[in-house]
Amino acid sequence: xxxxxxxxxxxxxxxxxxxxxxxxxxxxxxxxxxxxxxxxxxxxxxxxxxxxxxxxxxxxxxxxxxxxxxxxxxxxxxxxxxxxxxxxxxxxxxxxxxxxxxxxxxxxxxxxxxxxxxxxxxxxxxxxxxxxxxxxxxxxxxxxxxxxxxxxxxxxxxxxxxxxxxxxxxxxxxxxxxxxxxxxxxxxxxxxxxxxxxxxxxxxxxxxxxxxxxxxxxxxxxxxxxxxxxxxxxxxxxxxxxxxxx
Amino acid sequence: xxxxxxxxxxxxxxxxxxxxxxxxxxxxxxxxxxxxxxxxxxxxxxxxxxxxxxxxxxxxxxxxxxxxxxxxxxxxxxxxxxxxxxxxxxxxxxxxxxxxxxxxxxxxxxxxxxxxxxxxxxxxxxxxxxxxxxxxxxxxxxxxxxxxxxxxxxxxxxxxxxxxxxxxxxxxxxxxxxxxxxxxxxxxxxxxxxxxxxxxxxxxxxxxxxxxxxxxxxxxxxxxxxxxxxxxxxxxxxxxxxxxxxxxxxxxxxxxxxxxxxxxxxxxxxxxxxxxxxxxxxxxxxxxxxxxxxxxxxxx
Numbered sequence: 180x181x182x183x184x185x186x187x188x189x190x191x192x193x194x195x196x197x198x199x200x201x202x203x204x205x206x207x208x209x210x211x212x213x214x215x216x217x218x219x220x221x222x223x224x225x226x227x228x229x230x231x232x233x234x235x236x237x238x239x240x241x242x243x244x245x246x247x248x249x250x251x252x253x254x255x256x257x258x259x260x261x262x263x264x265x266x267x268x269x270x271x272x273x274x275x276x277x278x279x280x281x282x283x284x285x286x287x288x289x290x291x292x293x294x295x296x297x298x299x300x301x302x303x304x305x306x307x308x309x310x311x312x313x314x315x316x317x318x319x320x321x322x323x324x325x326x327x328x329x330x331x332x333x334x335x336x337x338x339x340x341x342x343x344x345x346x347x348x349x350x351x352x353x354x355x356x357x358x359x360x361x362x363x364x365x366x367x368x369x370x371x372x373x374x375x376x377x378x379x380x381x382x383x384x385x386x387x388x389x390x391x392x393x394x395x396x397x398x399x400x401x402x403x404x405x406x407x408x409x410x411x412x413x414x415x416x417x418x419x420x421x422x423x424x425x
Numbered sequence: 426x427x428x429x430x431x432x433x434x435x436x437x438x439x440x441x442x443x444x445x446x447x448x449x450x451x452x453x454x455x456x457x458x459x460x461x462x463x464x465x466x467x468x469x470x471x472x473x474x475x476x477x478x479x480x481x482x483x484x485x486x487x488x489x490x491x492x493x494x495x496x497x498x499x500x501x502x503x504x505x506x507x508x509x510x511x512x513x514x515x516x517x518x519x520x521x522x523x524x525x526x527x528x529x530x531x532x533x534x535x536x537x538x539x540x541x542x543x544x545x546x547x548x549x550x551x552x553x554x555x556x557x558x559x560x561x562x563x564x565x566x567x568x569x570x571x572x573x574x575x576x577x578x579x580x581x582x583x584x585x586x587x588x589x590x591x592x593x594x595x596x597x598x599x600x601x602x603x604x605x606x607x608x609x610x611x612x613x614x615x616x617x618x619x620x621x622x623x624x625x626x627x628x629x630x631x632x633x634x635x636x637x638x639x640x641x642x643x644x645x646x647x648x649x650x651x652x653x654x655x656x657x658x659x660x661x662x663x664x665x666x667x668x669x670x671x672x673x674x675x676x677x678x679x680x681x682x683x684x685x686x687x688x689x690x691x692x693x694x695x696x697x698x699x700x701x702x703x704x705x706x707x708x709x710x711x712x713x714x715x716x717x718x719x720x721x722x723x724x725x
Binding site for chain 1: 479500501502503513583
């Protein structure tokens with residue numbers, strides 16, 4: 180396999196992703212930065228003052244907002260690449276060249292994951308000026324979320340033309356059913372169905388725990404990671420084997 | 426070099442019915458040949474091209490390029506491909522598009538700038554190099570598409586409706602470019618609705634309709650064949666003397682339309698000239714390929 184064209188194309192892949200990495204930053208600024216700024220003015224303290232009341236508010240705001248921004252950022256950065264290229268017929272010209280399609284999208288996946296991790300890690304570093312938050316935990320939450328969501332999106336994009344709608348449906352249904360059946364609740368069939376769906380709830384639990392500086396149970400982590408790897412490999416096999424145009 | 430053997434491809438519709446896009450197509454294209462694919466809309470040309478690029482697999486039969494499956498060939502050495510419609514992201518700039526494509530085409534880094542400059546010059550898009558693709562006209566976009574197809578030396582070239590959107594000057598220029606691409610080790614395939622263009626550029630033209638190969642016309646043979654065809658003759662003196670030589674000829678002023686094979690045409694014209702006719706023009710009313718096309722798509 181000749182990987183020279185992919186190596187040569189790497190800066191362009193990075194550039195395509197780099198144009199989107201500001202979106203999660205902006206989202207975090209709007210969802211956390213602006214309200215905190217407002218609250219600091221209201222209680223008449225500087226956001227850098229280390230005031231106990233303000234720190235408590237900031238600490239409460241951090242995990243939920245960071246998780247939401249990481250999830251939305253992962254969807255923005257990691258989804259739609261293959262499905263969009265196929266829908267817009269970009270695949271026709273791209274893959275008339277000596278480039279294996281599966282490797283092309285694996286490269287884009289890795290570049291997206293890497294750049295997102297590099298850039299968004301700045302958020303907890305900056306936020307630590309206000310209140311101490313776990314930088315390593317944020318990085319782990321981001322890597323796991325972006326990997327899992329990216330794999331799910333790539334697999335759905337490889338299977339269907341309506342990848343956006345299907346992704347939202349799978350994500351929401353999984354989250355709801357796994358929430359309802361958590362702790363052995365609900366009938367057996369529903370628990371079984373929730374179990375085979377992508378473990379979105381477990382992903383959210385891990386993410387929340389890491390962002391809150393708590394430790395996580397490794398058994399479920401293997402399930403989430405394994406599911407993610409399985410989805411990524413299946414997506415790449417489908418891209419390699421299935422028709423690139425419809 | 427390129428071989429399609431009883432190739433078939435069906436699509437499944439929303440309600441589960443199979444739609445046959447291509448059926449039983451057998452065609453060989455040798456290195457050094459320029460072969461056209463002509464057919465009405467929906468004839469199966471795009472499906473055939475997608476199979477040649479390895480973007481779609483055949484359900485029946487076999488497609489090979491240089492003895493291997495198209496995808497394997499493409500991933501080994503690439504195909505110079507110009508799509509019918511430009512399918513680049515339109516936010517890309519012209520020059521950027523060519524640099525991206527040069528990277529994917531495995532043009533060595535040290536030669537990339539020279540390759541990009543060469544194709545920009547060849548298709549005359551220097552003034553548009555910094556513009557976004559969405560700011561370009563259809564014809565200029567088509568020239569960018571042509572430029573990217575010329576970036577690397579490929580043994581297989583596929584052009585899908587190459588002059589779509591080009592003005593007459595660039596249509597003529599395109600013919601020169603194709604002439605320059607002819608090489609003993611290279612196979613060129615041109616899919617087009619423009620039969621005149623195919624007749625000028627190709628050695629053979631495969632006529633497809635309803636997913637089937639109806640006929641392969643060897644263009645030079647068709648032009649000089651002994652078959653009867655319709656002619657338009659302009660005689661500025663004694664047009665009636667010309668008309669009298671051809672059964673069923675129709676005279677309109679100085680123009681005569683008649684049906685004859687090439688030998689009978691020459692005999693009749695020689696006799697008319699001997700009787701004082703002054704001939705200024707003789708041309709077929711439609712091209713030989715056009716005749717073959719018309720008969721292939723209507724005699725199914």
